[in-house]
Amino acid sequence: DAGVTQSPTHLIKTRGQQVTLRCSPISGHKSVSWYQQVLGQGPQFIFQYYEKEERGRGNFPDRFSARQFPNYSSELNVNALLLGDSALYLCASSSPAGGGTDTQYFGPGTRLTVL
């Protein structure tokens, strides 16, 4: 079975540009979460989408936005890129069952470098 897939694997942008990252969840999973992992640190929560609705948002500026499509895939958009946005962007999928475990399975990530 295919796991979580992300594209592209690597990306180089310059300051001020915009970027779109893509994620396809595990088949049957309806929830997608996005995390930013700066080198040497743990992942930081950006968003979670469930059934195409934003379910949670981390402490990130409005330059970060996301959406989820009817097939449950998701895009993360970052506008007006800053050098500090250079990081590994991780997507995770899950199949939350009411208030129970929301075990998240991660993709390989997209490495974004901002020059």
Added chain:
Amino acid sequence: GEDVEQSLFLSVREGDSSVINCTYTDSSSTYLYWYKQEPGAGLQLLTYIFSNMDMKQDQRLTVLLNKKDKHLSLRIADTQTGDSAIYFCAESGGGSGNTGKLIFGQGTTLQVKP
């Protein structure tokens, strides 16, 4: 506030046991997780424990939870060189509603020497 702390580095000899420790602050966390990250890769789920459990064993992995002290540990028995990686502890962000947020520690680098 929500915070997860881990020691940064652990070095063991192949065949020894490894114990990675984690402390967390959010007493409303329902689940606690351990993930493994190899260089340049995403996060691999190793195991998780429900907050009303004290211990969970899964093959070479044993998770111990002390809810009173908000302390979580991961023991890897018979550590192999392939276990060399960064290990992250994570708690499910509690509070009102289920936002799907995981709060991660900064990771413990496990070095296994042959």
